[in-house]
Amino acid sequence: MDNHVIEIINVTKTYNKGKPNEVTAVKDTSLEINEGSLVVLKGSSGSGKTTLLSLIGCQTKPTTGEVIIQGKKVSKLPEKFMNLHKRKNIGFIFQHFQLIAGMSVLDNIMLPLIPEGISSKERYRRANQLLEQFNLTHRREFKTSSLSGGEQQRAAIARALINNPGILLADEPSAHLDSELTSSLLDHISRLKQSGHTILITSHDPDVYQKSMVDHIFEMKNGQIISS
């Protein structure tokens, strides 16, 4: 029996509803993703990939429909509980990394653990483990603004994984990387898949979605999934 960790049921997301600049980014879309799979959402710019990823990542709520993450109807949860669920279960790698420029790599990585009330000793232990895993130990005290693109990306992945989430979402992770860094990124993603993470990536980069490790590819156009 399929074990769906992500379920999207007839979801529509409209921004600026009732205003002249109203946009329906996702239209009546349904989607199911199994545990431990690597799924790519591809499509041209403006097709609704990022909005759909934001809905799955509990960054926003749908206008209509249902989003179920690990059996919980997150679209119905009050903000507070939705954030709790997000922190526990979802790691998010943003397109522009969204690292805090004035803070060190170590502090950026540890940041998601602070609201969890985890002791500072444990925070350091987990962060150091990830710094080692992503070959960033020598950069731990550096401000993130002084890192190279590849290092920033590895720091962003490390931060997404610090809570040990079951689901990892990445929005155009290779958009600002050269082919060598993209390849390194895919190696990291491959290892994460092997360790049991469910991974959902949005990308229009063939280097990403043509890899054999990808289990499913969904193509989006005008806010709808047109092929899978």
Added chain:
Amino acid sequence: MILHPWILGLAVGHSTLLLLFSLCVLNAWQIFRGWDYNSTGENQFLLEKKTYLISSIINFTLFVQILMLFLFEITADELANVLPGAMCAVGTLSSNNYGFLLLNLKIVSTFVYFMWLVINYLDNQMETYPLVKKKYLALILIYPLPIMEIILFFKFAFHLDPSVITSCCGSVFNESAKGIGGSLANSSASISLSLFFCVAFLLLGNRYITCRWGRGHKRLGALLEFPFWILFFITAILVTISFISTYVYEMVSHNCLFCFIGSQYHYYGVFLYFSLFIATGAGMTGGLLEMITKPAILAKKARLLQKKMHTVSFYGMMLFLVTGFWPFIVYYIKTGRLI
């Protein structure tokens, strides 16, 4: 009307709070009518967003409304300086027919607002908004309270006349005075003390029995707390007038409920009333929470909160007893006799 800064401040405060309250009630009505938790439609998502906003605004509004009771008392005390004959807040409040009426209404409202805030807090601890419809219906039902408050406040403010000589607390809370103040001051300390301790022991006894007995009796016992705490509050005021005040002022003829709030008596009344209001508010809310029985997960949270309310009310009662009877103990140790 006296254009005193405190009066103007309260007028602006009351008006702003009523405006906020009205906006919340309008939205509460929409939520009450349109709420369907199982729906995944657009309207339901909008209402879910709205309830978060409304809950935040009304939390602020009711919290400030509660503070307004204390601001009103300070205002009444300040105005005693400009009203001829007034020595403290009592003089201001008794200068027209609306002062004490407004004070009494504000006391009742304070407890009602406090209970609503606790229920709202409980609902916000749940993932499925189980109390949304009930709490917003309750909000609509309590809407007349701030309206009556503002009407009475403006009536009170407009009828303040600095050319009219008002009564001082000595004449209002005097055994020979007519009216409720005189009757209360005239009441025997031994009777009021007996009544007060009867109610206090009733409360503590009820709690003891409730803890020992089975679930069915527990429910009855917990529900009984609500009226018992109302009685506790009334008898505590009675005992403050007829007994506690006598030892605070060390005078048989001075039974004012307000003079000891000020700096002259080291803000003794602030501690006394704070403990009384906390004990009563928490105690009544503890009783009210017993009515929440479904769904099971909500009832479980309600019981936990009820336990906290019981603890707070117990310590509040103890604090009131210690604060209230401290002047008597000190006086007795000092002089070896009673007043």
